[in-house]
Amino acid sequence: MHDPTTQNHFVAPVATESISIDAVRIAEKPRNLWRDAWTDLRRRPLFWFSVVLALFFLAMALWPTLFTSTPPNSDCQLSNSNAGPTEGHPLGFTFQGCDIYARVVWGAQTSLAVGLLATAISSILGLIMGAIAGFYGGWLDSLLSRIGDIFFAIPYILAAVVVMTVFSQYRSVPVLAIAIGGFAWASTARVVRAEVLRVRQSDFVVASRALGRSKFATLVGHVIPNALAPLLVVSTLSLAASIVAEATLSFLGVGLGSDTMSWGNDIGAAQSSLRVAPMALIYPSIALTLAVLAFVTLGELIRDAIDPRARARR
Amino acid sequence: MLGYILRRLLQVIPVFFGATLLIYFLVFAMPGDPILALFGDRTPNPAVVAQLREQYHLNDPFLVQYWYYITGVFQGDLGTTFSGRPVSTVLAETLPVTGRLAVMAIGIEFVLAIIIGTISALRKGKLFDHTMLMVALVALAIPIFVVAFLAQYFLAIKLGWFKPTVGSDNDWGGLWLPAIVLGFSLYAVSMRLMRSSVIDTLNQDWVRTAYSKGLSRGRVIPVHVLRNSLIPVITNSATNFGVLLVGATVTEGIFNVPGVGNTLYQAAIRNEGPTVVSFVTVFVILYVLVNLIIDLLYGLLDPRIRYA
Numbered sequence: 001m002h003d004p005t006t007q008n009h010f011v012a013p014v015a016t017e018s019i020s021i022d023a024v025r026i027a028e029k030p031r032n033l034w035r036d037a038w039t040d041l042r043r044r045p046l047f048w049f050s051v052v053l054a055l056f057f058l059a060m061a062l063w064p065t066l067f068t069s070t071p072p073n074s075d076c077q078l079s080n081s082n083a084g085p086t087e088g089h090p091l092g093f094t095f096q097g098c099d100i101y102a103r104v105v106w107g108a109q110t111s112l113a114v115g116l117l118a119t120a121i122s123s124i125l126g127l128i129m130g131a132i133a134g135f136y137g138g139w140l141d142s143l144l145s146r147i148g149d150i151f152f153a154i155p156y157i158l159a160a161v162v163v164m165t166v167f168s169q170y171r172s173v174p175v176l177a178i179a180i181g182g183f184a185w186a187s188t189a190r191v192v193r194a195e196v197l198r199v200r201q202s203d204f205v206v207a208s209r210a211l212g213r214s215k216f217a218t219l220v221g222h223v224i225p226n227a228l229a230p231l232l233v234v235s236t237l238s239l240a241a242s243i244v245a246e247a248t249l250s251f252l253g254v255g256l257g258s259d260t261m262s263w264g265n266d267i268g269a270a271q272s273s274l275r276v277a278p279m280a281l282i283y284p285s286i287a288l289t290l291a292v293l294a295f296v297t298l299g300e301l302i303r304d305a306i307d308p309r310a311r312a313r314r
Numbered sequence: 315m316l317g318y319i320l321r322r323l324l325q326v327i328p329v330f331f332g333a334t335l336l337i338y339f340l341v342f343a344m345p346g347d348p349i350l351a352l353f354g355d356r357t358p359n360p361a362v363v364a365q366l367r368e369q370y371h372l373n374d375p376f377l378v379q380y381w382y383y384i385t386g387v388f389q390g391d392l393g394t395t396f397s398g399r400p401v402s403t404v405l406a407e408t409l410p411v412t413g414r415l416a417v418m419a420i421g422i423e424f425v426l427a428i429i430i431g432t433i434s435a436l437r438k439g440k441l442f443d444h445t446m447l448m449v450a451l452v453a454l455a456i457p458i459f460v461v462a463f464l465a466q467y468f469l470a471i472k473l474g475w476f477k478p479t480v481g482s483d484n485d486w487g488g489l490w491l492p493a494i495v496l497g498f499s500l501y502a503v504s505m506r507l508m509r510s511s512v513i514d515t516l517n518q519d520w521v522r523t524a525y526s527k528g529l530s531r532g533r534v535i536p537v538h539v540l541r542n543s544l545i546p547v548i549t550n551s552a553t554n555f556g557v558l559l560v561g562a563t564v565t566e567g568i569f570n571v572p573g574v575g576n577t578l579y580q581a582a583i584r585n586e587g588p589t590v591v592s593f594v595t596v597f598v599i600l601y602v603l604v605n606l607i608i609d610l611l612y613g614l615l616d617p618r619i620r621y622a
Contacts, residue, residue, distance in 0.1 A: 149325075150332030153602050155556035158563075158594045159337075161582055165590045166340050244457045248564065251459050253583045271463065271568070278467050285460040293455035300451070 033229060037305035047301050053294035057287075060108040067105045100280055103261055104287045110250075110262040111243045111291060113173050114180070118242035121181025123235045126188025131227070133189070134196030135219045145193070151186040157245050159183035164254040171257050180245045188234050195227040202226070229306045236299030240292045247288050263288040318613045326606050331384070333598050338380050341591050387599075393592045395581070401592045404577055412562055412573035415489050415496065419558065420551065422497030423504055427547060431508025432540065438513060446505070453502035458561045462495045462568040479570040492569040499561050500554050504547050511543040518542075545615070552608040559597045 041047045060067055133144040163179035164171065199205065200223060208218040249255035250264025258265055263284040270281035367373050374382075386392075392401035434443045469491060470478040476491040477483065515521060516539060524534045565571070567579030574593065581589035 146328055146332070149329045150336060153329045153333040153605075154336065154594075154598050155560055155601065157560045158597055161578075162337055162340055162591055162594050165582065165585060165587045166343065168585055168587070240455065247457055248459065248560070252564075252567075252579065253585070267459065267463070274463060274467055275471055281463055281467075285463065289452075289456045289460060292457065293452065296455045297451060 033306055037229075037302065040305040041301060044301060046297060050294045050297035050301065053290060054298060057108050057112065057291045057294065060105055061112040064105045064109065068099075068102045100283050103266055104263070104284050106261040107263040107266060107284060107287065108291070110173070110256060110260055111246055111288070114177050114246040114256075115239050115243040115295075117174065117177035118181035118184065118245070119235055119239040121177060122185040122188055122238055122242075123231065125181070125185035126234070127192050127224070127231060129185065130189035130192025131196050131219060131224055134193035135200055135223055136215070141193075144189070148186040148189050151183055152190075154183060156180060156183035157248055160245060160249055161252065161254050164249060168254075171255070173256065176246060176249065176255060177242075180242050180249075184238060184242070184245075188231070188238065191230050191234050192227060195230045196223055199223050199226045233299055233303040233306070236295055236302060240295035240299065243288070243292050243295070315613070319610060322606065322609055322613070326602060330599070330602050333602065334384060334387070334595060335380055337591060337595055337598065338383060339376070341588070342376055342379070387595075392596060393588065395577075395586075395589045395592070401589075401596070405574065405596065408572060408574045408577055411489075411571060412566070412575060414486060415493055415562060415566070415571060415573060416558060418486070418489055418493035419496035419500060419561075422493060423500040424547070426497070426501050427504035427508050428540070428544070431505045431547075432512050432535070432543075434505070434509045435512035435516065436535070443509075447509075450502040450505050453498060458495065458499040459564045459568060461498055462492075462565050465491060465495050466568065481570055481572070489571065492565045492571055495569075496558070496561050496565050500557060503554065504550060507546045507550055508543060511546045512539060515539045515543045545612075549608070549612055552605045555604045555608075556601055559601060 129144050129148060133141040133148075157180075160176070160179040160183060163182075164176065167175060167179075204226075205218060205222055208222050209215070213221065246255060246262065247264030247267070250260075250262045251268040253268065255264055256262055258269070266284040267281055267288070270277070270284070274281055372379070390402050392405070394400055395404055430446055434446045437443050466478050470476045477488070480488050480492060521534060521538055524538050525531075529538075559575070562573065562575035563578050563582075564575070566573045566575035567583075570576065574596065578590065578593040578597070581593065
């Protein structure tokens with residue numbers, strides 16, 4: 001066995017005054033998209049800021065009892081209505097006399113659950129539709145792209161408003177996620193299709209076909225893995241968008257029922273007493289904005305990191 | 315050009331029917347019997363029920379019902395609201411208000427985005443640029459109803475610069491606060507598009523040529539750079555129109571602007587299914603039409619699009 005790292009290149013390194021020509025650095029790992037992106041990302045403070053923020057909200061959603069021991073719903077006393085902060089209740093109380101801090105902590109669950117599920121739905125649908133349309137082309141592409149156009153023509157929040165009004169008896173996290181994700185996939189499909197069209201031209205795809213792998217196996221084994229970078233970006237951004245969608249729908253009163261803890265519900269409920277108790281509205285708004293900010297920032301930084309043209313604009 | 319228009323019109327037809335059919339299907343799937351719901355708690359006479367079912371074509375297959383509905387839409391019959399008024403009458407009253415709000419919001423968005431985007435691009439990497447990019451990032455993340463409430467609380471209630479709600483004072487002057495909120499929600503994407511577009515344009519050969527033939531910065535930037543950088547911002551307003559429609563629903567609801575969005579907002583809050591569906595359909599039709607118009611204009615402006 002010979003060690004590839006010690007193998008010498010057959011052209012001797014030619015040293016000139018300032019550069020050495022053709023010095024092949026075999027010991028170095030080959031560069032690729034993800035490695036370059038990671039090198040770029042880990043140097044950016046904003047990236048770590050958004051990662052920490054995202055993990056913080058994830059922890060809040062998974063283990064709310066780590067953050068507060070006050071039950072968010074059962075401990076409400078009307079005598080505390082709109083009261084200011086007291087010992088153990090750092091953010092004061094809502095109109096109903098519930099602890100704002102506890103409700104903000106418990107609200108993270110709803111936002112992230114709906115957001116993640118809706119994003120999973122739109123990403124999987126978008127991946128399947130976009131990959132098939134881009135890879136097989138022909139009439140299948142025309143058909144799937146036209147279907148995508150139809151969904152694209154309906155702003156997905158409005159579509160979700162219709163779905164949630166129509167199915168008002170069945171308001172739950174999965175139904176809301178389907179209402180959002182089921183209409184948001186068209187833009188994901190467009191991005192995936194464009195990327196698959198680009199990857200399809202690559203030599204390794206031709207090689208895979210020439211070696212006798214079927215079209216489907218080539219698509220799944222080679223094309224899709226190489227087309228995932230833009231999908232990651234779109235998915236992160238659509239997670240942010242889905243969290244906004246959930247909050248907007250809950251705020252409009254067509255999201256989850258008012259007994260569910262959700263930042264959107266709490267903001268909607270606090271609007272009537274905005275003049276006297278603005279804080280009941282402002283705290284959940286801050287939590288919502290920070291959560292969205294974390295995922296928007298993350299998605300945009302990843303997009304910049306995998307796109308060399310965006311790096312040049314900095 | 316004629317070929318382009320025809321091609322684009324042919325594309326829009328399946329989208330139009332597909333989108334309205336999709337929404338109509340959702341209503342079709344709505345649980346509960348609409349005729350029985352008309353009678354409330356009383357038990358209706360079966361003969362009356364049968365007659366009403368016939369009258370509203372409820373015994374026909376789905377596609378036939380859709381056909382009745384869509385021919386009605388083309389004749390201006392968009393259904394009736396929950397309180398029994400024709401949707402078209404409500405639209406005639408509310409569309410002008412929403413139109414004014416949209417024009418003001420888009421105006422605010424464009425002026426801010428073009429000015430700040432250009433300055434940011436010219437000072438790429440400087441403090442101003444970094445600050446404005448951060449502002450845009452936050453503007454992108456903050457949901458519009460949060461902006462609306464913050465503006466309502468701080469600008470209207472605390473500082474008293476504006477009236478907290480609009481109500482009947484919905485002339486151009488009365489709509490400033492909701493227009494600022496709506497414009498701000500559209501601003502971030504446009505500003506960043508403008509910035510990257512100007513940066514790309516500045517690197518073009520013909521900009522260097524313009525400088526090297528001795529033109530001043532004051533002439534190159536506005537005439538050569540800005541004009542050529544505007545296209546992405548204008549094209550984006552087609553996609554942005556969807557954001558505008560959702561944003562108008564929320565802002566009109568919060569500031570009590572008597573526009574189309576507010577009608578949808580009130581219907582959603584009160585859970586009035588048929589009204590919600592009628593107005594969402596109106597929004598989808600508007601969205602498809604506006605996208606068509608912007609595409610046609612774009613083809614008019616840029617010959618490369620026509621022949622693609």
